[in-house]
Amino acid sequence: VNADESIIFVVDDDPSVRKSLGRLLRTAGYAAETFACVRDFLGREHHDGPGCLVLDVCLPGISGLDAVADLAQARYYLPKVFITGHADVPTSVRAMKSGAVDFLSKPFREDELLGAVRAALEKEQQERGARAELQQICERVKSLTLREQEVLEYVVAGQLNKQIAAALGVAEKTIKVHRARVMQKMQAATFADLVRMAGKAGIPSERYQRDRLGDGR
Amino acid sequence: MSSTLGLNPRPAADPGSLSTSTPIAELLDAAPTMLYACGADGSVAFVNQRLREFVGNGAESLLQKKWTGLLDSNDGSPSVHMFLAAQQARREYEFKYRARRRDGQLRLLVDCGHPHLAADGTLIGYVGSVTDITAHDRSADEPAASFEAQLLRNELSHVTRVSMMGELTASLAHELNQPLTAILSNAQAALRMLGDASEVPAELREILRDIALDDQRAGDIIRKVRQLMKKDPFQLQPVDLNKLVVDVSILLESDVLIREMAIERDLAPNLPRVFGDRIQLQQVLLNLILNGLDAMKAMPNDGSRKLIVRTGSDGQKVRIAVTDAGIGLPAERGDLIFEPFFSTKSDGMGMGLSISRSILVAHGGLIAARNNAERGATFEMELPVMTENEP
Numbered sequence A: 001v002n003a004d005e006s007i008i009f010v011v012d013d014d015p016s017v018r019k020s021l022g023r024l025l026r027t028a029g030y031a032a033e034t035f036a037c038v039r040d041f042l043g044r045e046h047h048d049g050p051g052c053l054v055l056d057v058c059l060p061g062i063s064g065l066d067a068v069a070d071l072a073q074a075r076y077y078l079p080k081v082f083i084t085g086h087a088d089v090p091t092s093v094r095a096m097k098s099g100a101v102d103f104l105s106k107p108f109r110e111d112e113l114l115g116a117v118r119a120a121l122e123k124e125q126q127e128r129g130a131r132a133e134l135q136q137i138c139e140r141v142k143s144l145t146l147r148e149q150e151v152l153e154y155v156v157a158g159q160l161n162k163q164i165a166a167a168l169g170v171a172e173k174t175i176k177v178h179r180a181r182v183m184q185k186m187q188a189a190t191f192a193d194l195v196r197m198a199g200k201a202g203i204p205s206e207r208y209q210r211d212r213l214g215d216g217r
Numbered sequence B: 001m002s003s004t005l006g007l008n009p010r011p012a013a014d015p016g017s018l019s020t021s022t023p024i025a026e027l028l029d030a031a032p033t034m035l036y037a038c039g040a041d042g043s044v045a046f047v048n049q050r051l052r053e054f055v056g057n058g059a060e061s062l063l064q065k066k067w068t069g070l071l072d073s074n075d076g077s078p079s080v081h082m083f084l085a086a087q088q089a090r091r092e093y094e095f096k097y098r099a100r101r102r103d104g105q106l107r108l109l110v111d112c113g114h115p116h117l118a119a120d121g122t123l124i125g126y127v128g129s130v131t132d133i134t135a136h137d138r139s140a141d142e143p144a145a146s147f148e149a150q151l152l153r154n155e156l157s158h159v160t161r162v163s164m165m166g167e168l169t170a171s172l173a174h175e176l177n178q179p180l181t182a183i184l185s186n187a188q189a190a191l192r193m194l195g196d197a198s199e200v201p202a203e204l205r206e207i208l209r210d211i212a213l214d215d216q217r218a219g220d221i222i223r224k225v226r227q228l229m230k231k232d233p234f235q236l237q238p239v240d241l242n243k244l245v246v247d248v249s250i251l252l253e254s255d256v257l258i259r260e261m262a263i264e265r266d267l268a269p270n271l272p273r274v275f276g277d278r279i280q281l282q283q284v285l286l287n288l289i290l291n292g293l294d295a296m297k298a299m300p301n302d303g304s305r306k307l308i309v310r311t312g313s314d315g316q317k318v319r320i321a322v323t324d325a326g327i328g329l330p331a332e333r334g335d336l337i338f339e340p341f342f343s344t345k346s347d348g349m350g351m352g353l354s355i356s357r358s359i360l361v362a363h364g365g366l367i368a369a370r371n372n373a374e375r376g377a378t379f380e381m382e383l384p385v386m387t388e389n390e391p
Helices: A015-027 A038-043 A067-073 A089-097 A110-143 A146-156 A161-168 A172-185 A191-200 A206-216 B021-030 B049-062 B080-088 B147-194 B202-228 B241-251 B253-258 B278-295 B352-362
Strands: A007-011 A031-035 A051-056 A080-084 A102-105 B034-039 B044-047 B093-100 B106-117 B123-132 B236-239 B262-266 B274-277 B306-313 B317-323 B366-371 B377-384
Touching (some): A007 A038, A031 A038, A038 A067, A080 A089, A080 A110, A089 A102, A102 A110, A110 B147, A146 A191, A161 A172, A172 A191, B034 B049, B044 B049, B080 B106, B106 B253, B147 B202, B147 B278, B236 B241, B241 B262, B241 B278, B241 B317, B274 B278, B274 B377, B278 B306, B278 B317, B352 B377
Parallel strands (some): A007 A031, A007 A051, A051 A080
Antiparallel strands (some): B034 B044, B093 B106, B106 B123, B317 B377
């Protein structure tokens, strides 16, 4: 990921605070944008690139904490650093539970803020990598034919070729061919690799597991 | 018969009615409470100096009439009838009622009457005392309405002061932390911008560093003050909200009388208990009721200045709703009423509802306000029902 594409979004209703935080982040080499409230931020063109949010907990309208759901709905997966001038234990617990990277009490030193931002960007990069991998796996699964998808479900559920052939009413040789195509299209080097990738994409699905149990009876 | 008891209101004019009449009558006049005596038929034979002072010019007219207290004509309870019935039954009685003092102020009185019986049991008459128990402008040497109510009042005002300080410090800390954050970040951003450029005077960097250090010092002071002002830990116990309503409305009895208003209680039977700090919850309710009374101040005194306190529960939550018939919530800024320093009263600090909300949130409850369909507003506090694993 190109670090130059990272943007730090500061959301704080106090004009002096957001101006100074924007300055500090920019002098530290980051691209920073500031907003008075979450709605303003959501009004901006959607940012798909890397970055993180520095969010005040107490914002007018929707608070920073309550905004977490709105952000998710707007497909924003950016890690959050919460800042507050009014730290109390329940709020900080709620913030950390909501998946915040850090929770800083105002006034904080630059090393606290920059450290939290660095950690948030690292987390974002990791999550972005995981999301990209998942997307790749899903695309590979989509490239399978319907029959191949079916075979994949049975295979990762631990069924033998013979059992799959019986279940689908085809020859065992045909299953072997399907299986090879699945390995190839999924770019799986080993069976374990296939199972790992399938697991990330939610395969075997619950429906197949249920059917399998039904067969077992 | 009645002449043996007939203490003359003007003892000097008729010194012979009691063998030691003059000193006793003087003694009675000197008593710091209002005293009266009446005959077996209830006709008033004597009122002491204090009582005459209370009534003023009308004092003479009390004599020869039947004693039915100093009842204000507007006040229905207790009735004249209750006095006469008690006297007829030769019972002791104690009635609480309000009466207008000669200066026009309404006072809350307790009237105690004792039957005076002859050796053979026949009724000679009644002797009685009337005590002004109005809490309003009561001076320290006057007797308290009730020791418990007074204790509760003291306790509450202490808690109110403490939570007021706590809330004030928290708000102040919040307000100050914003500019402190900006100052610190600006100073540190400036230091970064200067970098290690050699043409910059060394002292400029030092100035910026000093600003940053002093800013942090100010931040530390605020943090310490906040820690110092942290509220006392909760004294958690099972609380019956019906009893809470009764306690608080008794506490406010004289206030309500003086304001010529009324509190009506509508208490749900078998109300589940909640787990909380009794004094703090009392403080919230007291605050809501006083707000409601204040809101009705400007309304005409036509009998509609009534505040209703209602309790209820759905099995999960217990609610107390305080409905007034006052001026209602501000039309536009209704969402701000729970914010600190927001007040619609000219003499309000704007801390009451803010503290109330803090207390309820800390109890896992909430507080809400709405305008009534007709007039006035309703404030509702909600608390979770006490669970079994709470002692």
